[in-house]
Amino acid sequence: MDDHAFKLPRGATVPRKLAQPRTKNIPVSLRKSITEDLKAQAAAVEASGVDTAFADAAEAIHAAIEENAQPIQSTEELSRKKYRQELFTVITNIADLLRQKEHDTKVMTEEKQKQDPHIDPYVKDPLSHIDPNKLTHAWETKVWEDTYEDSWDLGRYIEHMEQDLADLDIWVTHWDSELDGYEMFREHFYRHFGQALRELCIDQVPKVESNLAPEDIIMLG
Numbered sequence: 001m002d003d004h005a006f007k008l009p010r011g012a013t014v015p016r017k018l019a020q021p022r023t024k025n026i027p028v029s030l031r032k033s034i035t036e037d038l039k040a041q042a043a044a045v046e047a048s049g050v051d052t053a054f055a056d057a058a059e060a061i062h063a064a065i066e067e068n069a070q071p072i073q074s075t076e077e078l079s080r081k082k083y084r085q086e087l088f089t090v091i092t093n094i095a096d097l098l099r100q101k102e103h104d105t106k107v108m109t110e111e112k113q114k115q116d117p118h119i120d121p122y123v124k125d126p127l128s129h130i131d132p133n134k135l136t137h138a139w140e141t142k143v144w145e146d147t148y149e150d151s152w153d154l155g156r157y158i159e160h161m162e163q164d165l166a167d168l169d170i171w172v173t174h175w176d177s178e179l180d181g182y183e184m185f186r187e188h189f190y191r192h193f194g195q196a197l198r199e200l201c202i203d204q205v206p207k208v209e210s211n212l213a214p215e216d217i218i219m220l221g
Helices: 028-048 053-068 075-115 132-146 154-173 181-192 195-201
Strands: none
Touching (some): 075 154, 132 154
16 A cells, blocks of 8 residues: 555544435425425414424425425526517507607697698507507417427527517617608508407507598508
8 A cells, every 4th residue: 555645544534425405396285285284283383382493393394395386487488488578678669659659640630630620630540559568468479379389499489589579679760760660560560460469459449530431541451
């Protein structure tokens, strides 16, 4: 044996490596049974006036079990959550622009009516009544069904959502420019969403009396 090799002092032992704690999935039925039993025992101890150490321990175990029971989100769930949040932000911005556009157009029409009473009153734009929450849900769900549920390819879903968000950003940036972001958003909405979804995403619009014939009111359907 090499004289220079490391030697433990006489009587010393090599320390054991402590096992690392592991998180285990506890079945729902077992977790429920344990927590109900702990609650019952803790209540009995408290009612008897005995030391509350047991009750405190039971509460700690119950809290640990509940914490362990929190569901772990999958990659798909996390991706959908991310894109819903981003989509909601930009659609909320567009909803504000739509309301402002309606207000400005209405004011301009009323000014023209003062000069010419024969001009028809302004007809409300249904898009100005879009509900950002409902449209976000409908939009993201449609993309999910058309991509992932069709081919089980998360990459297709992500690519589609990235493209839609890029388009929406462009439309917002060029809302009132020559590119007419408003018109591009309007065309996309009426072309890609069926009537049922459109009605779901748009709050009820008050009817306005007008002398315009139906064909004079441009609505992409």
